[in-house]
Amino acid sequence: MFGRKSERFEHPELFDPARRNDELRREWGAAENAPVGIVVGRVSSEKNIGLAIRAFQRMRRLAPDLVCVVVGDGPVRAKLQREHPDVRFTGYRTGEALAACYASADFMLFPSETETFGNVLLEGMASGLATLSYDYAAAAWHCENGVNALKVEKSNEEAFLSAAETLLDPALRNRLGQAA
Numbered sequence: 496m497f498g499r500k501s502e503r504f505e506h507p508e509l510f511d512p513a514r515r516n517d518e519l520r521r522e523w524g525a526a527e528n529a530p531v532g533i534v535v536g537r538v539s540s541e542k543n544i545g546l547a548i549r550a551f552q553r554m555r556r557l558a559p560d561l562v563c564v565v566v567g568d569g570p571v572r573a574k575l576q577r578e579h580p581d582v583r584f585t586g587y588r589t590g591e592a593l594a595a596c597y598a599s600a601d602f603m604l605f606p607s608e609t610e611t612f613g614n615v616l617l618e619g620m621a622s623g624l625a626t627l628s629y630d631y632a633a634a635a636w637h638c639e640n641g642v643n644a645l646k647v648e649k650s651n652e653e654a655f656l657s658a659a660e661t662l663l664d665p666a667l668r669n670r671l672g673q674a675a
Contacts, residue, residue: 509590512623512672514598520562523583523599529560530663533600533624535593535615536607538569538584543606546652548579550604550659558663566596597622602662602672605634608649620644620675625668627658643674 525531532554534547544565551563565575568587576584588596597603603619605628610616613633619626620643628634629649638644645661647654662668 509594510597510618510621511594512598514591514594514622516595516599519595519599523562523564525562526560529562530558530602530665530668531562531564531600532659532662533564533566533596533603533619534606535566535597535603535619536605538565538567538572538575540571541607541609542569543608544571544575546606546655547604548575548582549652550606550656551582553656554660554663557660561663564596564600566593593618594622597624600624601665602626602668604659605629606655623672623675625662625671626675627655627662629655642671644671 520531523531532551534544536542538544548563551561555561562583563581564583564585566585566588572584585596597619602625605613605616605626608629610632616626616628616633617637625644627645628638630646631649634644634646638646640646645658647658
């Protein structure tokens with residue numbers, strides 16, 4: 496959905512922190528030092544995007560300038576966009592445009608509980624993002640909690656929400672993103 500497999504797997508250099516784009520951040524409404532959180536994937540119920548939005552809302556209580564971005568499209572996008580006008584929905588992105596979205600964020604939430612692998616998690620990590628996910632599939636294989644990512648027990652929404660708040664710490668984001 497987010498690019499042809501040849502584009503994603505034959506060109507791993509596509510996902511790189513160097514693709515950070517300050518103009519894109521401004522388009523999203525991010526002030527210069529405002530944190531930007533991102534969710535990437537099919538915007539459908541099974542991807543648990545609602546949990547990510549709840550996490551963003553909770554994080555905004557501590558960081559009112561937080562910008563929340565959802566990259567992707569799907570059957571619940573229009574509904575979520577109506578219900579959450581403060582969240583930026585970019586629609587479907589591929590290639591360099593997708594890579595710029597990842598690199599222009601500061602952290603990524605990956606709340607899905609239905610992944611068979613989780614390519615977007617690896618793309619976010621390759622882009623230098625601090626990530627938060629449930630401890631299964633790609634996260635179980637590639638993430639070491641507190642070292643190169645944050646992960647919590649699958650289906651534990653309160654743990655996910657609490658861990659998301661810790662990503663407001665720039666030092667933690669930087670450390671995790673560097674290790675990713």
